[in-house]
Amino acid sequence: MLEVVRIPVLSDNYVWLIHDGASGETVAVDPAVAEPVLAAAAARGWTIGQIWNTHWHGDHVGGNAAIRAATGCVITGPAAEADKIGTLDRTAGEGDVVRIGGHSAQVMAVPAHTAGHIAYHLADDRMIFVGDTLFAMGCGRLFEGTPAQMFANMARLSALPDDTTVYCAHEYTLSNGRFAMGVEPDNDALAQRVAAVESARARGEATVPTSIGLERATNIFMRARDVAQLAERRAAKDAA
Numbered sequence: 001m002l003e004v005v006r007i008p009v010l011s012d013n014y015v016w017l018i019h020d021g022a023s024g025e026t027v028a029v030d031p032a033v034a035e036p037v038l039a040a041a042a043a044r045g046w047t048i049g050q051i052w053n054t055h056w057h058g059d060h061v062g063g064n065a066a067i068r069a070a071t072g073c074v075i076t077g078p079a080a081e082a083d084k085i086g087t088l089d090r091t092a093g094e095g096d097v098v099r100i101g102g103h104s105a106q107v108m109a110v111p112a113h114t115a116g117h118i119a120y121h122l123a124d125d126r127m128i129f130v131g132d133t134l135f136a137m138g139c140g141r142l143f144e145g146t147p148a149q150m151f152a153n154m155a156r157l158s159a160l161p162d163d164t165t166v167y168c169a170h171e172y173t174l175s176n177g178r179f180a181m182g183v184e185p186d187n188d189a190l191a192q193r194v195a196a197v198e199s200a201r202a203r204g205e206a207t208v209p210t211s212i213g214l215e216r217a218t219n220i221f222m223r224a225r226d227v228a229q230l231a232e233r234r235a236a237k238d239a240a
Contacts, residue, residue: 002103002125004167006206007040009033012171013059014208016129017041017048023101025049028073029120029129030169031063038070052098052105053077054131055114056084060169080109080116092118105129110153112145119157127165130157135168136210137193138176139221154222162213173197173207180220190218 005017009032016029017040026046030053031037041048048071053061055078064075064087076098079091092098094109098120105120110133117140120129132140133153142150157166177194184190193214197207215222 002100002122002127004127004209005040005044006208007036008171008206009036010059014167014169014171014206015063016167017046018100019044019046020101020103025101027052027100028063028067029167030054030060030131031067032059032061034063034066034070037063037067047071048073050098050100051075052120052129053085053088054119054129054133054169055117056081057114057132060131061085061087078116078118080111081114094118108156110156112142112147112150112153113140115144117145121160126161126163127167128157128160129167131169133157133168134166134215134219134222135170135176136166136173136197136208136215137180137190137219138172139219150221151224154219154224157212158216158222160212162211162216164212166208166210166212166215168208168210171206171208173210174201177218180218183220187218190220193218 003019007015013032015031015037018027026048027050028037028048050073074089075087076090076092077085077088079093082088082091092107096107098105105122108119108121110117110119113132134157174197177197200207
């Protein structure tokens with residue numbers, strides 16, 4: 001079994017530590033900064049041996065150099081963005097495999113937020129690290145890609161098993177949910193989730209990770225075809 005630890009940093013980022021007890025290996029995913037990540041690992045007696053980056057933005061790679069200086073870890077990131085991440089030791093793209101102990105993660109190309117964005121899918125462990133591609137009740141901004149690319153990403157991710165745990169990199173859930181309610185106010189599952197998220201955030205609790213099944217039911221971007229049809233029906237009703 002893999003153990004995953006969430007580390008809140010900056011204003012709304014999450015860095016993830018993945019630890020394999022059998023091998024003793026630890027991976028840091030998208031470390032925005034170094035000190036809290038190193039401290040979280042040290043508090044558990046873990047040593048970070050790898051970093052996995054999903055894309056080049058500074059709030060995902062900013063801690064790379066300092067963590068490597070402290071631990072000698074190996075840094076893997078998207079091959080298509082190697083020119084933008086100067087700290088990479090290894091590059092990876094669609095279909096490549098990276099490992100932590102005896103656990104394998106297949107690399108998925110999910111361009112749109114950035115041109116070379118990747119995700120790490122540990123199919124046997126039912127988990128995926130998606131960076132800024134999929135959020136709880138939302139998806140990433142299109143900085144370097146197209147709506148068609150993001151639509152394809154959502155379709156691909158929605159095809160994963162419902163019990164796949166989704167580790168995204170920001171606490172955007174409440175704002176995403178409130179936006180979604182404006183688009184789909186009659187979705188009971190969405191309304192219930194937004195209410196639960198409001199209560200959790202009022203208590204200062206995190207709302208991720210999420211799951212593919214939950215996103216399929218309540219994420220308007222993952223259900224874009226259904227939502228578009230709903231909008232068309234509403235427009236027809238308003239015109240009648």
